[in-house]
Amino acid sequence: MCGIVGIIGKSEVAPFLLDGLKRLEYRGYDSAGIATVTAKGIDRRRAEGKIVNLEAAVEKRPIHGATGIGHTRWATHGVPNETNAHPHSDGTVALVHNGIIENFQELRRQLTAQGHVFESETDTEVVVHLISAGISAGKTPKQATQDALQRLKGAFALAILFTGHDGLIIGARKGSPLAIGYGEGEMFLGSDALALAPLTRRISYLEDGDFVVLAAEGAQIFNLLGQPVERDIHITQLSGAMIGKGAYRHFMLKEIYEQATVIGDTLNSHFNPVERTLTLPPMPFDLSAVERVTLVACGTSYYAAMVGKYWIERFARVPVDLDIASEFRYRGSPVEKGGLSVFISQSGETADTLAALRFCRDAEMHTVAIVNAPESTMAREADAVLPTLAGPEIGVASTKAFTTQLIVLACLAIVLGKEKGALDRDGEAALSKALTEIPAYATEVLKSDDHIRSIAQTMLDVADVFYLGRGTAYPIALEGALKLKEISYIHAEGFAAGEMKHGPIAMIDETVPVVVVAPPDELFEKTASNVEEVIARGGRVVFIGDADGVAQFKGKAFATITMPTVKTFAAPILYAIPVQLLAYHIAALKGTDVDQPRNLAKSVTVE
Ligand code: G6P
Numbered sequence: 001m002c003g004i005v006g007i008i009g010k011s012e013v014a015p016f017l018l019d020g021l022k023r024l025e026y027r028g029y030d031s032a033g034i035a036t037v038t039a040k041g042i043d044r045r046r047a048e049g050k051i052v053n054l055e056a057a058v059e060k061r062p063i064h065g066a067t068g069i070g071h072t073r074w075a076t077h078g079v080p081n082e083t084n085a086h087p088h089s090d091g092t093v094a095l096v097h098n099g100i101i102e103n104f105q106e107l108r109r110q111l112t113a114q115g116h117v118f119e120s121e122t123d124t125e126v127v128v129h130l131i132s133a134g135i136s137a138g139k140t141p142k143q144a145t146q147d148a149l150q151r152l153k154g155a156f157a158l159a160i161l162f163t164g165h166d167g168l169i170i171g172a173r174k175g176s177p178l179a180i181g182y183g184e185g186e187m188f189l190g191s192d193a194l195a196l197a198p199l200t201r202r203i204s205y206l207e208d209g210d211f212v213v214l215a216a217e218g219a220q221i222f223n224l225l226g227q228p229v230e231r232d233i234h235i236t237q238l239s240g241a242m243i244g245k246g247a248y249r250h251f252m253l254k255e256i257y258e259q260a261t262v263i264g265d266t267l268n269s270h271f272n273p274v275e276r277t278l279t280l281p282p283m284p285f286d287l288s289a290v291e292r293v294t295l296v297a298c299g300t301s302y303y304a305a306m307v308g309k310y311w312i313e314r315f316a317r318v319p320v321d322l323d324i325a326s327e328f329r330y331r332g333s334p335v336e337k338g339g340l341s342v343f344i345s346q347s348g349e350t351a352d353t354l355a356a357l358r359f360c361r362d363a364e365m366h367t368v369a370i371v372n373a374p375e376s377t378m379a380r381e382a383d384a385v386l387p388t389l390a391g392p393e394i395g396v397a398s399t400k401a402f403t404t405q406l407i408v409l410a411c412l413a414i415v416l417g418k419e420k421g422a423l424d425r426d427g428e429a430a431l432s433k434a435l436t437e438i439p440a441y442a443t444e445v446l447k448s449d450d451h452i453r454s455i456a457q458t459m460l461d462v463a464d465v466f467y468l469g470r471g472t473a474y475p476i477a478l479e480g481a482l483k484l485k486e487i488s489y490i491h492a493e494g495f496a497a498g499e500m501k502h503g504p505i506a507m508i509d510e511t512v513p514v515v516v517v518a519p520p521d522e523l524f525e526k527t528a529s530n531v532e533e534v535i536a537r538g539g540r541v542v543f544i545g546d547a548d549g550v551a552q553f554k555g556k557a558f559a560t561i562t563m564p565t566v567k568t569f570a571a572p573i574l575y576a577i578p579v580q581l582l583a584y585h586i587a588a589l590k591g592t593d594v595d596q597p598r599n600l601a602k603s604v605t606v607e
Contacts, residue, residue, distance in 0.1 A: 002086070002098040002605075003027035004178070006069045006159035006169045006189035007199070008216050014063050017070035020195040021051050026394065026602035027098070027191060028074025031085035034058070035094040036065025037161040037168075042094045046085035050596070067166050069159040069189075071096035074601040077104070078121030087161075088125045090116075092132045095160040097124040098191060099176040100606050102154035127152065131160065142213055145170045146226050149211060155351065155606060159189050172211035176605050177349055177377050180204050180212055180219050182233060187214045192349075193375055194392075198240030204231040205380065236375060243392050250594045252395035252487070256580050257446060259400045263573065264439040265389040266404040270411045271436065276429045280415045283384045285366045288419040290340045294321045294365070296328050296356045297344035298604070300398040300482060301405060305344050306475035307572045308409035315423055315431065316416035325352035326607065329359055337364040342412070345369070346393060346401035347603040348376020355607075357381060370408050372401045386412065395595045396602045397486045399580050402479065403442075406573045410435055434567035438574060441564045445577045448561055452578055455542060455559045456585030459490075459513055466504060467494040467579070468534075469517035470527045472572040476517045480579030487587035487597045497530040510538040513558070517579065518545040519571035528552060544578050 003024025007013045017034045032054040033046030045063050047053035051072060071086035077100070078084035087094040101107070104123035107130065112118065116129040127148060134144025141162045155175025162168060171178055171189045181188030181196035181203055189212075190196040193203045206212060209224040210231070223229050248254035270278050280287075293312055295305040302324055309320040321333070325343075329352060335341070341360035345353045348371035357378055361367050369382035372390050379385045388404035414431050417423030423431075459465065465484055469477035478494035485492050495504050497516070508514065514534050518527045528549075535541055535556050543550060543557040546565040553560060561578050587594050 002074050003072045003191045003195065004069065004096045004098050004157055004159050004189070005191070005195050006171060006214070007067070008167055008169055008187045008214060009066045010186055011066060012064060013066055013068040014058055016199065017068050018051065018055055018058065019198065020190060021054070021070045021072045023195045023197070024072050024191055025051055025596070026396065027605070028072055028601040029596050030075040030080030031073045031082065032071060033085045033087050034063065034068055034070040035087035035089060035161055036063055036068035037094070037163065037166050038065040039166060041163050042089055042091065042161060044087050044089060044094060046082050046087070048080060048082050048085065065166070067161065067169065069094065069096050069161055069169065076100050076606055077123040084120045084122050086124060088120060088122065088128045090128050090132050092135055092163050093128050093160060095124070095128055095131070095158055097127060098157040098605060099155035101126060101152055101156065103152070107151065127158065135162070141165060141168060141170060145172065145211060146222070149224065157191060167216055169214040170211060171206065171214060173206035174208050175351065178206045180206065180214070182219070185216055187216060187219060189214060193236040194238050197236060197238045201236050202233050203236045204233045206231065238375065243394055250395065250584070250588065252397055252399060252584055252594050255393055255395050255400045256577065256584060258391070259403050259577060260439045260442040260446065262390045262400050262404055263407055263442060266407045267411070267435055267438070269389060271432060273436070276432050278411050278414050278428065278432055280386065280411060281384065283366070283368070285383065287416055289338070290318060290416065290420070292319050292321065292336060292339050294323070294335065294339060294341040294360065295344065296323050296325050296341065296353060298325050298350050298353055300402050300479060301344040301346060301353070303475040303479040303482070304402055304405035304409060306478070307406055307472050308342075308344070308413065310472045311410060311413035312416060315413045315427070316420050317422040318416060318420060323356075325350065325356045329355045335360055335363045335365055339365045340368065341365045342368045342370060343378055343382065344405055344409070345376075345378055346372045346398055348373040348378035349603050349605050351605045351607055354378055370405055372404070396597055396600050397483055397583070403573050403576050406576070407435065410569070431569055434570040437566065438570050441566055441570070441574050442577060444564050445574055448578060449581055452561060452581045453585040455561070456582055456589055458559070459586050460590055462511065462513055463491060464507065464512050465490060465492040466507070466512060466514045467492065467517065468497040468500060468514060468527070468530060469494070470497045470523040471521060473517040473519055473527075473575060476572050476575050476579060477515070479576060480515055480517065480583065483580055483583035484586060486600060487583055487594050488590055488592060489598070490586065497527045500530055501533065505533065505537065508534055508537045508539040510540060513540045513542055515542045515579065515582065516544060517575050518543065518549050519563070519568060519575055520546045520549055520565060521568040521571065524549065542582070544575060
């Protein structure tokens with residue numbers, strides 16, 4: 001992961017570098033650093049932990065210069081301390097890196113044998129020494145960088161400073177994103193356009209294998225062979241305003257509450273209320289000819305995909321392959337030319353999902369990206385984009401992106417059902433109606449917040465929590481467990497309710513809360529039997545269901561959360577909200593860093 005920023009400015013760049021890094025902090029917060037180059041040479045400040053620590057270091061010892069680079073780190077190689085913090089420098093060259101240099105051990109051995117001395121445990125430092133060796137041999141910064149890039153295996157976005165070259169930054173991209181920002185007599189580099197949004201709206205994106213020589217007057221872009229190439233400049237629509245928490249204690253809570261609105265926004269972009277019909281943006285292929293769908297994603301987005309599989313198979317009667325991106329890309333799956341592959345990602349940058357998209361594109365499948373970041377690499381590279389209109393999601397644990405992904409997948413299932421002739425007009429109207437009711441129901445569900453907080457209060461000292469669900473409630477159980485793990489650090493597992501008896505039930509005793517996601521559907525009675533099995537073994541059940549379901553477990557369950565009675569189709573979207581709130585309150589009451597939990601990052605651009 002990691003976020004990088006580079007600025008050739010007209011005045012002191014340190015404050016702008018720090019501001020850019022704050023916008024990139026979602027990419028990692030293990031350490032941060034900046035470096036500048038002036039006539040006096042390279043200077044740098046680094047600090048372990050979040051950017052506030054770096055700010056304090058810069059305040060204590062200001063750093064001067066109008067050309068600089070910055071980095072916020074998600075540690076891959078080497079513990080997150082100051083020595084391993086970027087920028088790395090040997091005095092001749094300073095650079096920041098996002099990605100992983102896979103052949104760093106071999107390069108480090110060779111460079112050490114040549115007398116280079118390494119100070120960090122990182123993979124990145126080899127790039128410093130490779131480029132520096134070229135400079136010592138008399139090469140220009142451009143030539144030294146180009147030659148070094150040829151020797152790197154893995155993924156990287158780099159921004160590089162050179163002693164004696166105030167006003168020069170070289171950037172390079174392979175696998176990890178890098179954007180160029182064009183100012184008036186100023187130039188910028190950033191991991192994304194968001195980092196640069198307050199500085200400029202004129203953005204171009206490097207393509208894989210590109211490197212760029214940046215000077216105050218402009219950018220010269222080259223491919224790996226050193227041939228000049230042109231990349232389009234466009235005007236980004238991203239806002240430069242910092243997103244605030246409003247009156248909320250955490251971004252995550254704010255984002256949970258925003259769901260009623262953003263679910264409505266996302267649905268309205270596809271729904272015609274007069275005709276009660278759903279449409280999707282035009283696709284450059286024939287949806288009615290789709291015989292098989294492949295859904296690929298990671299993390300929370302994968303659980304959205306799981307719900308999507310149930311829906312597409314049920315309403316469009318089209319078989320769905322479902323895969324975690326990191327498995328799919330290496331599985332050698334026999335994908336079908338002309339088949340439909342759908343990639344679900346909040347960030348649109350997740351390395352494994354992006355690689356899966358490219359794999360399918362190369363196999364001549366049709367590719368659709370369901371993304372929340374409209375200018376992301378996936379959005380740019382897919383044949384068609386189905387945006388989620390969740391707005392910027394800042395909390396690392398995904399909430400509103402998830403429920404809006406579900407809305408888009410629901411629309412896709414319905415439209416595909418129509419195109420395939422599996423869903424008639426009445427069927428479409430009934431399903432669309434169920435979707436349009438969700439925003440109002442979501443507002444109602446949020447009223448349980450205080451009650452859920454009081455349940456959370458009883459779960460602060462537990463070691464394990466199980467989540468159970470059937471059908472589309474099963475992915476919600478998995479998502480509930482993931483949310484809890486991510487932000488409270490309590491061990492949690494989600495299970496298909498029917499699988500409990502095949503092993504997990506051995507773990508049940510009075511110390512293990514079991515959260516049951518049980519909407520009133522045709523599977524309810526079966527789930528209810530599984531709940532009885534848990535209660536019979538002393539399990540502490542937290543039952544989430546409608547009034548009838550709750551009545552069935554009154555006096556037997558440890559706690560209940562009453563949901564509005566909704567159509568089965570809409571249930572997973574609404575039942576996501578109480579499991580999000582439960583995880584949130586447990587974590588907030590425990591006092592963990594809810595928005596930036598340890599060891600995680602929001603956008604994972606390494607394998
Ligand atoms: C990271 C985030 C998760 C997210 C996953 C996939 O692990 O912490 O919240 O679900 O990446 O991210 P994507 O941007 O592809 O949805």
